[in-house]
Amino acid sequence: MADVTNRAYRILCKRYGADYCITEMVNADAILHADSGALGRAESADEEGPYGIQLFGSNPETMGEAAAIxxxxxxxxxxxINFGCPSSAIMSCGAGSALLGSPDKIYSIVESVSEATEIPITAKIRILDNIDDTLEIARKIESSGACALAVHGRTAKxxxxxxxxxEFTRRICxxxxxxxIANGDIVDGPKAAEVxxxxxxxxxxxxxxxxxxxxxxxxxxxxxxxxxxxxxPACEDKLTCLSEYLKLLEEFDLVSHVNLQAHSGWFLKGLKGARKMRSSLQGVRDPEIILENLRRICSEGV
Ligand SMILES: Cc1cc2nc3c(=O)[nH]c(=O)nc-3n(C[C@H](O)[C@H](O)[C@H](O)COP(=O)(O)O)c2cc1C
Known part of the structure; x- marks a missing residue:
């Protein structure tokens, strides 16, 4: 997830039970230009173990070259390979879900990437308005060499x-x-079992x-x-988890790369006093002070 699943966050998810994590989407063209930001997003660390890199782009050849690099x-x-992103910035380059209207292009991209590397290739799509078009995309992805398919059960619109x-995911299966791999609105154990x-x-x-x-x-x-x-987890456990994350961000020199206020704020979701805790984050850029403020409010039991 863009601006979310950086290396530090993926390691945190692994420590807390995720089986496998995938990087933020990485621009294939930027990889060809050796862009340090894109390369940084693709990098892992020993502790993470097996991980996936997500690529986006619209040109089969450059996608293949990027995969080889x-x-x-x-x-x-x-x-x-990202065939699902609905953001206008990505779609205007003909990438992400813009490709869902071009099954043949999807085929060429997956084929080119599969031929460029020995590593297993997977794809992630969104569903289309009708099941037949969605199934056609899924079949193209399978026949072009992908070894797994993630389906977000929403249309790009x-x-x-x-x-x-x-239901579309069931038909694809x-x-x-x-x-x-089914995706969309899975928020707890019962929902996971149901899907x-x-x-x-x-x-x-x-x-x-x-x-x-x-x-x-x-x-x-x-x-x-x-x-x-x-x-x-209760408030104190959430803050312990946030503290682990902030340490990992420091370890990988990522503190200045993320919006600390937003990332810290995510950990407060559902907690009593979350609003007060969120306002204590405003303008603070120092992880130590963030934790100090949050711990104080948490211990007040607001
Ligand atoms: C902030 C944000 C960033 C995302 N970035 C990506 C991305 O880089 N690649 C991708 O395939 N999906 C991305 N997604 C979509 C999610 O992976 C997922 O498909 C979508 O949120 C639906 O699943 P959920 O209901 O479990 O959130 C992003 C979603 C959000 C909210």
Missing amino acids: LTEKFMPSSID MGYSGVANH EEVSIPV LEYTGCQALMIGRAAMGDPDIFHRIGSYLENGEIVQA
Whole structure:
């Protein structure tokens, strides 16, 4: 997730139970120009273990070249291709969900990337307005060499609004033989179990619910394994988790690369006194002071 799943955050998610994480989307053209920002987004660290790099772009050749460079530099465990981003900046370059109208181009991109590297290639799509067009895209992705497909059950037009439609994902699961990863509105164990059962998918992908709440992976895992409902962490545990994250950001020299106020604010979601805690973050750029302020308010039990 752009501006979310930096190296530090992915490691935090792994520590709290995520099986596998994928980088922020990385621009293929920027990789060809050796752009340090794009290369930094693609990098991992030993503690993370297996991880995926997500690439976006519109040109099959440059996408393939970028995949070859990323393979040589970072040896990720997979490279994912973004066919879902609905932002106007990405779509105006013909990338992300702009490609969903061109199944043949999608085929060429996946084929070119698959041929450029030995690393498994996956793709992530959004659904289209009708099931036949959606199934055609899924079939193209499978036949062009991808080894798994993630499906966000919203159309590009929906952005992040409305409710994810997992019926299309279920139909895709029946249609293709590669593993399908269902995505959209999975926020807790019962929802995860429902989507797994309903779609018949092989894996689940969690997006927004993991922002500021990496423990969600452990809670969902416990529910799926033994039906146990684990309570969400209380204020002090949330702040311990945030403190771990801030340390990781410092370790990887990422403090100045993220919006600290926004990232810290995500950890406060649902806490009593969240509003007061959020206002204490305003204008503060020092991780130590952020934690000090939040701990004080938390201990006041506001
Ligand atoms: C801030 C933000 C950044 C995102 N960046 C990406 C991205 O870089 N690549 C991608 O495939 N999806 C991206 N997404 C979409 C999510 O991966 C996911 O598909 C979507 O949020 C639906 O899942 P959810 O309901 O679990 O959040 C982003 C979403 C958000 C909110």
